[in-house]
Amino acid sequence: MRTNKKINIGLSGASGRMGKAIKELVCKKNSGFSLLEEVPPLSGFEEWDKRKIQGVIDFSSPVLFDLAMRWCLLNDRPLVSGTTALNDKQKKNLKKAGRKIPVFYEENMSWGIWQIKQWIRTVSLQNYDLLLEDIHHKDKKDKPSGTALKLKKQFPVFARKKLKIMSFRKGREFGTHRIIFKGPQEQVLLEHRALSRQLFAAGALKALRWLIKQPPGVYSFEDMWGT
Ligand SMILES: NC(=O)c1ccc[n+]([C@@H]2O[C@H](COP(=O)([O-])OP(=O)(O)OC[C@H]3O[C@@H](n4cnc5c(N)ncnc54)[C@H](OP(=O)(O)O)[C@@H]3O)[C@@H](O)[C@H]2O)c1
Known part of the structure; x- marks a missing residue:
């Protein structure tokens, strides 16, 4: 309240x-x-x-x-x-x-990343390859980002093992996290982009x-x- x-x-x-x-x-x-x-x-x-x-x-x-x-x-x-x-x-x-x-x-x-964490825990991913991209401004000190590591932890252990994180540091990006689920016949893309600090x-x-x-x-x- x-x-x-x-x-x-x-x-x-x-x-x-x-x-x-x-x-x-x-x-x-x-x-x-x-x-x-x-x-x-x-x-x-x-x-x-x-x-x-x-x-x-x-x-x-x-x-x-x-x-x-x-x-x-x-x-x-x-x-x-x-x-x-x-x-x-x-x-x-x-x-x-x-x-x-x-x-x-x-x-x-952010509320958006919290929502994505919830979603990851419920989704069924047996046959999907996983890629997580973390894109931040060039002065960010840690790599991968804390968010990327936390998102990874939401996946079940078998999925964590095959999830690959790729970190990019460029320009003035406030923070973008993109998860790509690649299946044999479809691809799902989940993206969160911070538009301001x-x-x-x-x-x-x-x-x-x-x-x-x-x-x-x-x-x-x-x-x-x-x-
Ligand atoms: N949880 C979230 O949603 C979220 C979002 C964005 C960033 N972050 C995290 O928040 C942290 C700060 O990010 P930022 O981009 O604001 O970093 P930044 O611009 O480098 O600012 C760091 C601040 O901490 C001070 N500082 C650090 N170490 C110090 C020390 N040993 N003694 C005195 N002052 C010290 C710096 O002082 P000086 O200027 O004097 O060096 C500056 O005021 C990072 O860990 C980042 O990953 C978290």
């Missing part, structure tokens, strides 16, 4: 592409959010005032993600993170953090509005939108 109260946020990765997209949305009239603290500068976390911040949004790097999560744990505040390329230890720590604070994590904060920023803000009302745990859109 939407309330009229503004939510005060701390933003980790504020000077980056996603950080700027979040700031643009937060600055809009009636956004329902105010930006109170930001990192970088890296020293910012030490100066963040716990009393003012209701939740933290992080789109940064695996290194900064650790620091953002540490701040949230020390200060008992919810964390929404969309940072990709976390290693196994960080994913374990994320689960541990969920015992103490609400944590929301999604490799892709504000798509992901809006998803993260929605997630935070929902998350601040949840008890400690690790959450995703599955919990927010699922049945």
Whole structure:
């Protein structure tokens, strides 16, 4: 349920592409959010005032993600993170953090990719060859994308083994994922294309509005939108 109260946020990765997209949305009239603290500068976390911040949004790097999560744990505040390329230890720590604070994590904060994940789990694919293409701007650091890896995980094990991921980095592409199912006599093409970074920023803000009302745990859109 939407309330009229503004939510005060701390933003980790504020000077980056996603950080700027979040700031643009937060600055809009009636956004329902105010930006109170930001990192970088890296020293910012030490100066963040716990009393003012209701939740933290992080789109940064695996290194900064650790620091953002540490701040949230020390200060008992919810964390929404969309940072990709976390290693196994960080994913374990994320689960541990969920015992103490609400944590929301999604490799892709869009409604469209969430829908595609649902669909993949229900489709029957015995005789199809699978190709997943991930196309992003040239400065994206991880390859394949976190979304591509997450989409792959939705397939049953036998299909995962034959699914090939091809990553392309070019121009200013915000993020396109294309899955091609090639059967003996037909081909099915499923494509999601982000038309702006504000798509992901809006998803993260929605997630935070929902998350601040949840008890400690690790959450995703599955919990927010699922049945
Ligand atoms: N879940 C989703 O829907 C979604 C969507 C898009 C992107 N992403 C992910 O979000 C993350 C950020 O993407 P982006 O395109 O915004 O990246 P970006 O433009 O490179 O921005 C990264 C931000 O993090 C800061 N940062 C990173 N490491 C740091 C460190 N060690 N110390 C201090 N500051 C540090 C950068 O500061 P400086 O500017 O000072 O370097 C910058 O503010 C990536 O993991 C990306 O894959 C997720």
